[in-house]
Amino acid sequence: MTANVTHSASDTDRATDIADIEAYMERLGLAAREAATAMRRIDTAAKDAALNAMALHLEASRAEVLDANARDLEAGRRHGLDAALLDRLALDDARLDAMIEGLGQVAALPDPVGEVDGLRSRPSGIQVGQMRVPLGVIGIIYESRPNVTLEAASLCLKSGNACILRGGSEARESNAALAECIARGLEEAGLPRAAVQVVATTDREAVGRLIGMPEYVDVIIPRGGKSLIERISREASVPVIKHLDGVCHVYIDATADADKALAIAVNAKTQRYGTCNTMETLLVDAAVADALLPRLAAAYAEHGVELRGCERTCRTLSQALPASEADWAAEYLAPVLAIRVVDGVESALAHIERYSSRHTDAIVTEHYGLARRFMAEVDSSSVIVNASTRFADGFEYGLGAEIGISTDRLHVRGPVGLEGLTTRKYVVFGDGQIRG
């Protein structure tokens, strides 16, 4: 990878052009806006051809990509990055396989653009419907995982958007190598080069510009830690689709099937600890607490999960530590679980209303009316009856892909797939109608 190649996916060809960050980002923005306009003329076949060509170039460039990644890893070690960050940064053949397969999967997904919903005739004689169209220009800001570069590029492209990708500085060389594969794929399929631009500077000012150009960027999707996302949301003048906390609950009702309850409560906590849809607080109806808590505690003990309970929980489970107020709001992302005994659904709903981050909450019950009530009243992006919170995921929901999980209320809530990267305009078909 020469410096020249590094920048080929962006709209500038000389490293010196990057020195003036504001002018550089302005050029990227303008090129993206033009590409977004051009993308409205690009059909599904061309988009899929570009995705498949990118996969072929990635396959052919394995050595270069791994080489670039090795340089990033070396620099990372030199700068003292921790093991978890180095692991997220590292590519190997298996991860490249997954990235190549991912491109093919996105190519195989149905194209959401152009779909018309609800076309109907009106008394005036016009026909009205809503057509799904790209959002326009999407800015994605992410951290060290280089596979996000391809995921984000492929999802934005398939949904007809132009995108500007700004990855973490730790993955600079890897992203430049991937950008080269993307650029070649776009070129071969006859798509505008600026449909996918990878920001070729690691200067933090570039992020500030990206989130402050509403004339060029229609939406920002930050992916990464909470502090990054909070900062971007606070400072952006461009709308942001964001994911904040996942403080998820499972409530076990008195009528719950004990075996289902046990399986769900254990799976929701232990299947993976670091994910946003992992249960962080378990609520147990007082009527079944004495019967269930010891069985639950035994299962959690096998997984080495630390329990922090309310007073009533601690009376039943001597091994539980007393939970503090902070525990009810904690997103542990670790083998730690808060447990609270509650007096029926009313008190469970009140707890969830107060402490849930409105990501994903589940009830385990065999009571029809309670299931309906929980479904209607819990105000979270996913509300689940009798299944693990871990299902709250774009792939499990059948979206085919996921660019993130939105904890916002407007535009899109929950897992965001291709549809979340589009919007709908009204289309009207007439035969000369005028308004009387």
Added chain:
Amino acid sequence: MTANVTHSASDTDRATDIADIEAYMERLGLAAREAATAMRRIDTAAKDAALNAMALHLEASRAEVLDANARDLEAGRRHGLDAALLDRLALDDARLDAMIEGLGQVAALPDPVGEVDGLRSRPSGIQVGQMRVPLGVIGIIYESRPNVTLEAASLCLKSGNACILRGGSEARESNAALAECIARGLEEAGLPRAAVQVVATTDREAVGRLIGMPEYVDVIIPRGGKSLIERISREASVPVIKHLDGVCHVYIDATADADKALAIAVNAKTQRYGTCNTMETLLVDAAVADALLPRLAAAYAEHGVELRGCERTCRTLSQALPASEADWAAEYLAPVLAIRVVDGVESALAHIERYSSRHTDAIVTEHYGLARRFMAEVDSSSVIVNASTRFADGFEYGLGAEIGISTDRLHVRGPVGLEGLTTRKYVVFGDGQIRG
């Protein structure tokens, strides 16, 4: 209306409580948030009962409302409000009839809340769908028209939201009288009083607080002049659904039916001048310009429409004034029309891409492929073939009601009805499924 009654629809009962604007708005916000939670338990029948009760109270309070309005008008005249503003502020029996009828119409609309789309089974055994739910708390900021108070209240209520309404200071007494009818309707139907709160102070700081409380307010919808909306959008930390310009185009293609083209071009300009979906620029294909322009000019002359044309237009129409660059971007809202002769669809699309405010643009054509292309490539909230731009309206589209027309891209584009005031959460139904 005593001062006491004025405040009864908000969450405070003593005028002195309003002196500290920050604390007052905080109380309104908290009460709205609690009401939004309570609204999730309110069924359709109760919401409709409240709307119908409001209509009855408005009918019974005609004298009080007109009396309050007379005081506003008197104060307005004293403060030198212009005639147009006084007209918007004025209520009479016919306008009250329309408001009462409007409440009944909203009550009769289908309830969007609880509708589940796309429920499907997944290989894991879970069933997944998306349920329509209220946005939460909606803040509406508007100007002098008192009927907006009832429109906004009824649409927010029917869609299950709590709302905080902040009308113009000119309509203070009228809005207080209407707030009283709203409060009584809510009370009789057993709905939370804070489901609709009318801000009882005209202090401008109240607006600043309302748009800066994301913890209490989920979305702001400003209704009014462009400068108000731009200021709110710039300063709000709460998401805004907004309407900016309506610089709408009609493009008459060479294959257009001349009679349809004439009817549409005249209707789109002259049916009403002051509306956002009125055509402001007419584009005519050069191939038919000589034949059509004189007929168009004659028709516009009958309506007293001033024409401002490009060079080619002015060569054909001696009565046209030369258009300046500013004319192509102008939202006249007046009997003035910019006309440009273009070389086919490519040049029409380029003009629209550059100058359209992306509100509503139309083509008149009998060419199938061009109609498809215009539909796909014009990036506006409404794209119309062979009908007047004046159809871009919630009632004409069959939404049953309209709280505004969004020129944003995210969440909702075009006319915003009840659906635009809702969002969708994922609902998952299982029988004990866990993730493997």
